[in-house]
Amino acid sequence: MFETTPRNVGGIRDFNKIEIAGFAPNYIETNLSAIEGPAASPINKLQENQDFSGETKNNLIMLMAMLGARSPQQREHIDSQLSEIPEKIMKMMVSSEERYDSVIENDYKTAEKSELIDYEKMKELVNSDNYNVSLTQEFLIKLELKMMQEIEIQLHKRNWILTKSTAESGEYITSDKPVSLVWKKLVGINPYSPGYGLLETTVYFPITKNLALLGTFDDLQNQSDFLLSDAIREFVANLNTLFIHNCYDYIYTSKTKNFFYYSKNNQMELGSGILK
Incomplete structure (x- = not known):
């Protein structure tokens, strides 16, 4: 660190x-x-x-x-x-x-x-x-x-959700691979890499330590874009864990290191623990 x-x-x-x-x-x-x-x-x-x-x-x-x-x-x-x-x-x-x-x-x-x-x-x-x-x-x-x-x-072509972190949920992190493209269903191993035009995929992009975007081809309540405010801690921790696993070499966080993630034993932990 x-x-x-x-x-x-x-x-x-x-x-x-x-x-x-x-x-x-x-x-x-x-x-x-x-x-x-x-x-x-x-x-x-x-x-x-x-x-x-x-x-x-x-x-x-x-x-x-x-x-x-x-x-x-x-x-x-x-x-x-x-x-x-x-x-x-x-x-x-x-x-x-x-x-x-x-x-x-x-x-x-x-x-x-x-x-x-x-x-x-x-x-x-x-x-x-x-x-x-x-x-x-x-x-x-x-x-x-x-x-x-x-x-x-x-x-x-995707529909977008803007998520907002709170003091309770902790901050979003980012990495040297800030745009994460993943399969929606993480159960099982898909033999193919996800593509930006494939339907069963989601794009995640942390914009700042407080805002992140999710892009999907799903119909989001018949709206093209909408705001999902005040994300809960589990949601932010899941995204941070994804960003950690998806990075090339580095993750980036604010000086406060006020973020949560899930460790290998599936326990939610404060980010200061991983950055030692």
């Missing part, structure tokens, strides 16, 4: 830097700031009037989409998954000399013979695993921006 500033734990150097002709290296960073910056005002308004609608809703959903699609851990995961595809293709290509010759003949017709590697040398290289396949940062950023658009569409 340590005290620090958001900058010290929430920033990674050159995470949004690009190298594309005609664009400044900080082009993405500048444009994403246009999403992060306007979110501060709606959050303040939401704390004052608990009205999750209109521009406030639009800005916060855009922020959720960005946080859901973009993180260092998410990027590393996508990079590792997609990088396996060309590796598998190369191994298939050198599985036989006939297959290799066929690929060369079809895909490298205009190449000079001196530029080509013979089958045995290529097979030795591929099977040695003495190489790395990685995706460019520009490609990964482009993919993340497309994911943001799709996530935002699905978030707008």
Whole structure:
């Protein structure tokens, strides 16, 4: 446990830097700031009037989409998954000399013979695993921006509940994975990962230490959005426990550490106990 500033734990150097002709290296960073910056005002308004609608809703959903699609851990995961595809293709290509010759003949017709590697040398290289396949940062950023658009569409389709903590219930915490997407039914193990467009899922997002959003496709009393105020302690503790289990490496709380969660033995405990 340590005290620090958001900058010290929430920033990674050159995470949004690009190298594309005609664009400044900080082009993405500048444009994403246009999403992060306007979110501060709606959050303040939401704390004052608990009205999750209109521009406030639009800005916060855009922020959720960005946080859901973009993180260092998410990027590393996508990079590792997609990088396996060309590796598998190369191994298939050198599985036989006939297959290799066929690929060369079809895909490298205009190449000079001196530029080509013979089958045995290529097979030795591929099977040695003495190489790395990685995706460019520009490609990964482009993919993340497309994911943001799709996530935002699905978030707008959901119905939202705004929950408000109290002095009795304790505060909400957050983490380095602030947007939690989970299956509604936690009994049993679903073999598939939840998706933002799947019906039997819920999205949880702690906005501040006192406010959290729940997004579902369920019909909420025939209203598109409504306020569930004064959340009880058990409810807040359950959400905090979810945020703890769903984080990558870190959870974040206010200096008071006035939050509750459920320990491994299913006992409700005060947050100061976990932060020792």
